[in-house]
Amino acid sequence: MREMSVREANQNFSQVIAAAERGETIVITKNGTPVAKITPQVADRSNDPAWRSAFTALGKSLRSKRATGYRVGTIAEDDKYGGDAA
Secondary structure: OOOEHHHHHHOOHHHHHHHHOOOOOOEEEEEEEEEOOOOOOOOOOOOOHHHHHHHHHHHHHHHHHOOOOOOOOOOOOHHHOOOOOO
């Protein structure tokens, strides 16, 4: 894991991204204090435990909400623009 200042990261942003693509993690510091971490993004997040947990929680939250609105069926062209539209 490499550390670099905000200024250094800003001046070399394309190099920071290239390092992340190679699998390196970079910690960005401001006045010596860590403020951000740039890490590589995995191609398939479904195997990431944190992502999987958040996805499961979202699904559970959505299922617990009461359904609202009306189902009107298929929308025809006349429904979109009115029967008088040319």
